[in-house]
Amino acid sequence: xxxxxxxxxxxxxxxxxxxxxxxxxxxxxxxxxxxxxxxxxxxxxxxxxxxxxxxxxxxxxxxxxxxxxxxxxxxxxxxxxxxxxxxxxxxxxxxxxxxxxxxxxxxxxxxxxxxxxxxxxxxxxxxxxxxxxxxxxxxxxxxxxxxxxxxxxxxxxxxxxxxxxxxxxxxxxxxxxxxxxxxxxxxxxxxxxxxxxxxxxxxxxxxxxxxxxxxxxxxxxxxxxxxxxxxxxxxxxxxxxxxxxxxxxxxxxxxxxxxxxxxxxxxxxxxxxxxxxxxxxxxxxxxxxxxxxxxxxxxxxxxxxxxxxxxxxxxxxxxxxxxxxxxxxxxxxxxxxxxxxxxxxxxxxxxxxxxxxxxxxxxxxxxxxxxxxxxxxxxxxxxxxxxxxxxxxxxxx
Numbered sequence: 001x002x003x004x005x006x007x008x009x010x011x012x013x014x015x016x017x018x019x020x021x022x023x024x025x026x027x028x029x030x031x032x033x034x035x036x037x038x039x040x041x042x043x044x045x046x047x048x049x050x051x052x053x054x055x056x057x058x059x060x061x062x063x064x065x066x067x068x069x070x071x072x073x074x075x076x077x078x079x080x081x082x083x084x085x086x087x088x089x090x091x092x093x094x095x096x097x098x099x100x101x102x103x104x105x106x107x108x109x110x111x112x113x114x115x116x117x118x119x120x121x122x123x124x125x126x127x128x129x130x131x132x133x134x135x136x137x138x139x140x141x142x143x144x145x146x147x148x149x150x151x152x153x154x155x156x157x158x159x160x161x162x163x164x165x166x167x168x169x170x171x172x173x174x175x176x177x178x179x180x181x182x183x184x185x186x187x188x189x190x191x192x193x194x195x196x197x198x199x200x201x202x203x204x205x206x207x208x209x210x211x212x213x214x215x216x217x218x219x220x221x222x223x224x225x226x227x228x229x230x231x232x233x234x235x236x237x238x239x240x241x242x243x244x245x246x247x248x249x250x251x252x253x254x255x256x257x258x259x260x261x262x263x264x265x266x267x268x269x270x271x272x273x274x275x276x277x278x279x280x281x282x283x284x285x286x287x288x289x290x291x292x293x294x295x296x297x298x299x300x301x302x303x304x305x306x307x308x309x310x311x312x313x314x315x316x317x318x319x320x321x322x323x324x325x326x327x328x329x330x331x332x333x334x335x336x337x338x339x340x341x342x343x344x345x346x347x348x349x350x351x352x353x354x355x356x357x358x359x360x361x362x363x364x365x366x367x368x369x370x371x372x373x374x375x376x377x378x379x380x381x382x383x384x385x386x387x388x389x390x391x392x393x394x395x396x397x
Contacts, residue, residue: 006032015059016083017090026083050093059087070095110353111159112142113152115172115196118271119297120325122170125194125346129168132350138165140350147269149174156180166190166353171198173238173269190356194349195342196240204356205367206349210240210322213338214247216374217292217320220336222255224382226290226318229257232277232302233294234269241266244294244322263288267298274301282309289317290380296321296328296337303331303379318380333378340372 002013004027012029022035052070056063061080069076069084076084087093110133114122126142133140141162143155152172157180159167167184169191178198184191185201194206221229231248233241245264252259265280267273277298281288282305293299299321303313311317313333321328324339348368 002036004030004032005034005036006030014061014083015087017086028079050091052093055084055087055091055093058091059083107163107165108138109162109164110138110140110166110168110350110357111156111162111164112140112168113145113155113159114142114170115145115147115152117142117144119295120327121195121323121340121342124325124342125349128343128346129350132347132354136354138354145172147172147174149176153180156184160184160187160189164189166192166357168192168194168349168353170194171196173235176237188360190353190360192349192353192356194345199239202365204352204365206345206352206370207367208340208345208370209338209372210243211247211250213322213340213372213374214244214292214294215251217322217336217338218248218251219254220374220376221290221292221318221320221380222251222257224290224314224318224380226288227257228260228263228286228288229290229292230263230265230281230288231292231294232265232267232274232298234267236266238269240294248292269295269298271297272301274298275305278302278305287317290314291317291319293319293321296323296325296335299335299379300327300331303333303335314378314380314382320380324375329377336377336380337375338372339375341370344370 003010004013007030009029013027016024016026024035026033052063052066056066069081145152192204197205265277299319320336324337328335
């Protein structure tokens with residue numbers, strides 16, 4: 001035991017943090033702080049996080065006393081509370097938020113699973129989710145499936161093991177089985193799908209206008225005079241490919257333009273797949289005069305290839321894409337797009353999930369559709385002297 005250098009007592013002396021690298025003591029009997037000038041005791045170099053046990057050992061008191069002091073319990077004296085708080089600062093103690101949350105049965109943490117963080121849509125949606133989470137007292141944990149079904153399932157298992165209060169999920173392009181989602185529902189964990197949703201299971205969803213957007217983009221090409229329109233899709237069994245293909249076909253049928261299978265190109269939606277798609281289209285016996293891509297990134301890649309071959313855009317070949325970002329506007333020529341507002345999708349999805357977390361016993365299986373907007377730019381806009389179709393005009397050979 002350390003002896004007080006003022007009153008010479010040992011009964012009331014406790015450790016009280018560090019001062020300029022030296023151990024500080026406090027004597028409760030004479031209300032006196034002191035350090036030993038001939039000692040140079042420094043904080044130990046720790047390789048792990050400081051715990052309540054470390055703080056308790058440092059002060060020579062019970063861990064339960066430290067816990068009650070840090071949690072503001074009324075049965076702790078102001079002196080002890082002040083000593084514990086100072087020791088926590090000196091030892092760089094950080095509370096175990098997960099342990100605290102488990103005691104309360106709620107972690108205030110939301111798990112998010114996205115397929116491809118490189119796509120501007122998901123980056124923008126995540127930014128909106130993060131802002132809503134901050135404003136409502138939640139934290140988010142983000143997992144990236146890399147467009148792989150197995151990784152997606154592992155991500156969801158990991159988030160559940162971290163005791164998240166709910167899940168926001170957008171499926172990978174490989175995902176065809178949804179048993180892992182059924183297990184989440186069986187555990188009564190709120191889940192909201194967004195963008196790439198699962199229609200086999202009734203869950204709350206936030207979607208955008210895939211059919212309408214595709215229809216409007218293709219109709220726009222037709223009204224600009226395009227008669228041979230190609231489409232670049234993702235994998236054939238991918239839900240978004242299927243629904244956007246329906247929009248493409250519906251626009252052609254409205255104007256009695258025949259649907260030609262060789263103008264339908266399936267891809268893996270990877271970076272640089274647009275170059276492969278363009279190579280395919282340009283080598284057809286009758287290359288298309290307009291191309292719709294379900295990813296704007298791939299549409300820009302096709303335009304790069306067209307410019308290399310000195311193909312005039314849009315006079316000889318026009319391009320449109322699904323989804324808007326800064327590159328679409330700044331590329332020359334700027335790309336015509338259907339903007340599906342990822343920030344609104346992200347905001348709506350997390351707000352719907354938080355509502356279901358708060359009303360866990362009466363989940364709301366809502367389906368929210370975010371309205372998009374056709375933005376016409378130079379990649380498809382008819383130049384002076386080029387005749388466009390009028391609305392209602394039909395295609396004839």
